[in-house]
């Protein structure tokens with residue numbers, strides 16, 4: 001695997017790489033990321049992974065400084081997965097001057113759900129992803145469905161800007177007990193790690209109730225929030241939304257997804273399940 005820390009270096013390598021799949025990450029790679037690398041391989045001749053902890057998408061007081069940085073271990077995993085190129089720029093390479101031009105996704109997509117609790121987060125994500133697309137010029141780019149709203153924002157950005165690339169979503173990879181793999185799981189204490197799979201269990205119950213014909217979505221959401229609270233979580237939201245645009249469903253809409261974000265101690269976890 002070739003490691004590039006400059007835009008010029010990556011661009012030179014990309015020139016002769018044929019059909020390219022890009023998998024942007026912030027590192028601290030787990031099986032979910034590696035599944036995306038494997039999926040990327042089936043779409044392209046060469047895979048470019050990126051590792052860049054993007055300051056722009058963190059709010060003051062969030063975990064930018066402490067976000068786990070495990071570069072050597074990440075390189076070993078990517079090499080073992082057969083990834084051809086890793087782009088791992090410094091902040092000075094990505095943001096040599098303040099990023100005054102940014103991508104502002106519409107509030108009805110980026111100001112809801114996670115965007116309501118992390119204002120500006122999706123602006124930071126969209127901006128860095130747009131930059132990575134301009135730098136790597138991929139034919140296809142892959143993002144995990146665990147970050148469902150992020151995937152929607154990036155898909156819509158690519159479509160509305162006529163970007164010449166395909167956006168592909170990868171299925172969430174879970175631990176045996178159901179917990180969605182996430183770099184932030186490492187923050188959990190042993191007791192919290194035991195409690196953490198309940199988030200997925202509760203989402204499964206909501207999805208099951210909807211599949212079984214229950215249409216009082218507000219009650220399902222409220223009961224799920226209460227159940228989380230009763231087990232010591234501090235939920236930001238549990239929300240049933242339309243898969244296509246994450247807007248509120250009307251009575252007869254099908255194609256729903258249930259999404260949740262909740263804090264366990266100081267760790268904020270998100271998860272979702274298509275119904």
Ligand code: PAF
Nearest residue numbers: 024025026054125128147
């Ligand atoms: O999902 C992530 O890891 C990040 O939000 C991304 C897409 C790499 C942008 O920094």
